[in-house]
Amino acid sequence: MADPIFRQKLESGKFFVVPGIQDMITAVIANKVGFDLVYGTGYWLTASAWGLPDAGIATYTEMLNRMETLARVSTGALIADADTGYGGLLNVHHTVKGYEKAGVTAIQFEDQEFPKKCGHTPFKRLIPLEDMVEKIKVAVDAREDKENFLIIARTDARQSEGMDGTLRRLEAYDKAGADVIFPEALTSEEEMEIACKNFDKPVMANMSNGGHTPVPHASVLEEIGYAYAIYPSLTSLVACTAMEKALTDLKEKGIGEPDELFSFKEFSERIGFDKVWEFEKKWAKD
Incomplete structure (x- = not known):
């Protein structure tokens, strides 16, 4: 069964934020800070695991893992990015089954051609609206937990079809049964307001640092009318900045132990070494 927390938070009508997670170190830190929901970002999980761009290169099997x-x-x-569903309708069906079995709480599909592109990069191509509607219907039908495993439908139409095309597609995806609708790569707060006011279904915001969409304070997003916002690139780009500085200081200044390092002891405990040590104490033979 999927975790009901996502559905419950949406039903509460109270805006919330969801951090993007690019690797398991980030997941451990997010656990410490405390979030009810996290976002499995396709772009950054692909970058961290294989050093590849988010261009449909990573396979279904790799992303499922x-x-x-x-x-x-x-x-x-976990809210999980599932790109285009990794192919046609049968692939979408298989992806929903696999992700739900893997412990995912919500799955996100987009209306790009396969292989897809990151929503904030050029050369995106869309599939026909009718084809995406069929994908959503298949996804809705494939899930086992009809109440708590939620389907998120994303459109990348803004750059090729404008706001009219974006709204037309979102309306169709709403009617097809999507639980949440997602207008990707909007370019202004005015467009964000238009997208939110046109639908009763929850609308999500993608706060992708450096992308097409402005990143206002969370309180502004709440006023605009979003149900929640994901921050897929935040932790990755912050980590890149910190790593670049530390490596530059090491190379140029010989500094191997800078100030403000996270505690190695605490991280070891949070990653599970405390349980390893307990096991060793119980079973170690002198």
Whole structure:
């Protein structure tokens, strides 16, 4: 059964934020901070695991492994990026089954051609609206937990079809049974307001740092009318900045132990070494 927390938070009508998780170290830190929900980001999980771009190169099997691992490590329920469903209708069916079995709470599909592109990069191509509607219907039908395993439908139409095309597609995806609708890569707060006011279904915001969409304070997103916002690139880009500085200081200044390092002892305990040590004490032979 999927974790009901996502459905419950949406039904409460209170805006919330969801951090993107790119690797299991980030998941451990997110556990410490405390989040009810986390987002398994396709772009950053692909980058961290294989050093590849989010361009449909990672396979269903590879991404399923990443999501299953993240669902195990994270104490927050997992919203998972599933790209296009990795192919046609049968692939979508298979992806829903696999992700739900892996412990995912919600799955997100987009209306790009396969292989897809990151929503904030050029050369995206969309499938026909009718084809995406069929994918959503298949996804809705494939899930076992009809109440708590939620389907998120994303459109990348803004850059090729404008706001009219974006709204037309979202309306169709709403009617097809999507639980949450997701207009990707909007370019202004005005467009964000238009998207939110046109639907009764929850609308999600993608706060992708450096992308097409502005990243206002969370309180502004709440006023605009979003149900929640994901922050897929935040932890990755912050980590890149910190790593670049530390490595530059090491190379140029010989600094191997900078100030403000996270405690090695605490991290070891949070990753599970405390249980290993307990096991050793119980079973070690002198």
